Every structure is written in C-alpha cells, then in structure tokens.
Amino acid sequence: xxxxxxxxxVVRRQLVDAGQLTGECCLLLKIDxxxxxxxxxxxxxxxxxxxxxxxxxxxxxxxxDVIVGNVDGARSPEDPDMSVLVGAATxxxxxxxxxxxxxxxxxDMERHGGVDREQLIKLQQENPRIQELVDAGRxxxxxxxxxxxxxxxxxxxxxxxDPGHNVSIKQVVLPKSLREYVMSxxxxxxxxAHLGIRxxxxxxxxxxxxxxxxxxxxxxCRSCDLCQRTVKKGIVPRVPLIxxxxxx
Numbered sequence: 001x002x003x004x005x006x007x008x009x010v011v012r013r014q015l016v017d018a019g020q021l022t023g024e025c026c027l028l029l030k031i032d033x034x035x036x037x038x039x040x041x042x043x044x045x046x047x048x049x050x051x052x053x054x055x056x057x058x059x060x061x062x063x064x065d066v067i068v069g070n071v072d073g074a075r076s077p078e079d080p081d082m083s084v085l086v087g088a089a090t091x092x093x094x095x096x097x098x099x100x101x102x103x104x105x106x107x108d109m110e111r112h113g114g115v116d117r118e119q120l121i122k123l124q125q126e127n128p129r130i131q132e133l134v135d136a137g138r139x140x141x142x143x144x145x146x147x148x149x150x151x152x153x154x155x156x157x158x159x160x161x162d163p164g165h166n167v168s169i170k171q172v173v174l175p176k177s178l179r180e181y182v183m184s185x186x187x188x189x190x191x192x193a194h195l196g197i198r199x200x201x202x203x204x205x206x207x208x209x210x211x212x213x214x215x216x217x218x219x220x221c222r223s224c225d226l227c228q229r230t231v232k233k234g235i236v237p238r239v240p241l242i243x244x245x246x247x248x
Contacts, residue, residue: 002049002077006069009045009056015065016041016058026057048080115178121154123175129211130156130173149173158209171209182208183220197221 008026020041028036038057045051049068056066068074075081115123124130134156139148146161156173174182186203187194195203201217210216221227 001064001067002074002080003067003069004077006067007071008069009050009054009071010038010059010062010067010069011041011043011056012062012065013039013058013060016043016056021058022055028057028059048075048082049077050074051081117153117155120172120175120178123177124156124173127175130175133158133173133211160209169206171205171207174208174210176210179210179213179216180220183217187221187224194224194227 020043022040022042024040025037026040028038030036036059038059041056041058042053043056044053045066045068047066047068050071050073052073054071133149134151137149139146141147144162144164146159148159150157150159158171158173160167160169160171162168182204183200187200197218200221201214204213204217
C-alpha cells in the first residue's frame, strides 16, 4: 500500500526473517496517537511504488504486508509501475494487451554429441534385448503386416512391411541410452514443434524402433511440461478410424 501520510516503510513482522533484523528500534507514532517501538529490518522490495533494498519498521498487526511511505525513490500514488504486480489477478485481456515478444528459446543441441557406426554397434551389442531379437531370427506376420529383424554391416535393423498400405520401413533398433534423446529431438526441438502423440510416434518410427517404443513415446509426450500447460482443456479427442495409426 502507498501511504502519503507515512514517513517510512512498514512491513508485517511475520514476513521478516531474524537475519534481516538490524537490532535497532525506532519510535513510531500511529494515526491514533499511540506509540510503538518496532524493530528495524533491511528487506528487499519489489512493488509498484518502490523496489530495491530498504530499511523498514516491523509491525505485527500491520493492516497490509507492506506500507510504502514518503521515502527516497518512492513513486507517487498516481504513478505506479504497473509492470510490477503484487498480489494482483491479471485477466487474459490484460495479458494479451501487455504481451511482449520473447526471445526464441533454442534447445541445447549439445546435450548429446551423437554416435558413430562403431559406437552404435557397441551399444546394440551391450543390450541383451536387442541381441535376443536378432538371435531369434523370427519373421512375424499379422493382418498382412510382416516384421523381421536383421543385421547389416554390424547394425541391427527392424524391417516393417505393410503391403496393404504400400509401406516398407527399415528402422534402426535403438539401445536404451539413445532413446530419450531421439524422443526429445522428435518432440521438443524446433523440428518437432511439440506435436501430438501419434504424429511424434510417426516421426520416430520412420527411422527408429525399440521394444516398448509405443508406451515410451506416449509417456514422454504426456509428461511434457510445455504441452501440459498449453494443451486445450475440455476437448474430447476424436475416435481414430480403423486402420489409422503408426506402424508397429
């Protein structure tokens, strides 16, 4: 609160830590002519009327958290800094009106340096599940779709065929240590654009595969903080048509 009848700064005592107290007291005369001897504290303020480090008097029963009086640097009651909002509700119209352009945030592409062929082969060999897929040497058929695993030049691939939809995909079988990075590239980075689960799966499955990829991609997209904060609420998703979906 901005009070032109006050000659200092007053703060509610409960908001001040013991380490902020100076050990000094000051005589304070209230509007009803009663006198107090409150402690002094050095606090850091950020209010529409005063911001920065100031010396304040601590009063347990202050009528509000902070009272800004006529001190150096205090703005007049008619000229608050509205870029500083304290305990105020901002409407969507205000947010839209006051919105400013923010710098584009580019994800840190250096968090993974990538792997070469020899490193990929080594990581695949160290993954028992991938080796089981290759050693089994099985070709599965379901609903006209054919899935097989093969090793070419030391790298394990999954071959997916769907003649009914004219689809033939050769996917690198990813070891566990590379999966989160690939999901992040497909969903989070600028080329991913935080697409939905199905479209993100399509991007991943166009080049990569690993056991449990569907569940991992679903959990990854649903746990994305940005998607959770921006997705439209209260909309019932459409039921997919028969045959629609990612190759699996």
